[in-house]
Amino acid sequence: MSFLSRIFRVFGNSRTEGNETIEIPRVGNKEPVCPHCSIALDKMPGRKKKCPSCSEFIFVRTCPEERVKVLVREDQIELIEKKWAIENGAHEQFLAENRDREAIKNQLMSQGIDSPTDLDVKWQQLKASLPKLASEYKWGLYRNARLGMGDVLKKQGKLSEALDTYLEVCFIDLNGPNNCGTKDPEILKMLPPFDPKSAFLAPGVLGYIEKMCKELNVKPEDLGSRFISLSSEVEHQLKLPISAEEAWKELSGELR
Known part of the structure; x- marks a missing residue:
């Protein structure tokens, strides 16, 4: 499939690529509500913080559909990044970077690291880039x-x-x-x-x-x-x- 034929459009919670429509769910709370335990917060956080109720970390990101701040869980950050990649026409690059991260995770696991963190993967990526x-x-x-x-x-x-x-x-x-x-x-x-x-x-x-x-x-x-x-x-x-x-x-x- 050529690059031009893979150009897609964003429609709210979905995008079309070729003849296929892929649903992309909305994530995040626009109101000051914990995305983990749903407790109401005193005010909208401006940056990452712990929930005073469940002690889980709350992350602050900008929603690409409405350009507003939303509160998300850590596991939802990648979806926000994917939506931005689609919005900016960089979805193929986003997927390639994801494949690279998964390959490095698999490599680290083969070396005896059971659960490689994002920092472990980032370290390997940076280290590998130095000789080039x-x-x-x-x-x-x-x-x-x-x-x-x-x-x-x-x-x-x-x-x-x-x-x-x-x-x-x-x-x-x-x-x-x-x-x-x-x-x-x-x-x-x-x-x-x-x-x-x-x-x-x-x-x-x-x-x-x-x-x-x-x-x-x-x-x-x-x-x-x-x-x-x-x-x-x-x-x-x-x-x-x-x-x-x-x-x-x-x-x-x-x-x-």
Whole structure:
């Protein structure tokens, strides 16, 4: 079936694809009512929160049909995302990403992980993307993938590993990563893989580092040696123009 023949239209709770109509149920509460136990809440939450009655997490999403906030259970989030993918004409991409996630889940289960979480799957996706991004000289996206891995570690409560990953992200940032997308020497003269003149430290990442140092009781002098040790390895692997020692001078000044 050609792409054009698979274009579908959204009609409320259903869509048509070819000659087939697929029902897509509406989900979520537009009123401040818990989607788990149906108790009335004091007010409409603005973000994820626990229900004061059943202690289950309530998630806040925007309904694509009416463009209003709705309260949903975690297991309903994927359906909301699917509806948005249909609305935005990205349903095939959505299905491909779902297949990729299922393949990774099956792979993890074959390795002895009984119930892989979404974070487990996200970690594997990001980790698998690194060699390809490096080979394509997409260092900005490579940096983003490492940042995503740090976020996964943070959410998993692996603060020490997350701290090291955020420090690595800062080191890459201080070297000014670029998305060259090619190894053509002539293009690389105009757009080098790394350009320290375009370096930028993200305030959010600096905030994570400061907070984790407090939680892990990492002293400034220990943080410096930690940064230089791990960054020296990254410097060698990625052939970065700024040394670990030079980068620490910049980073320590920003942290202070």
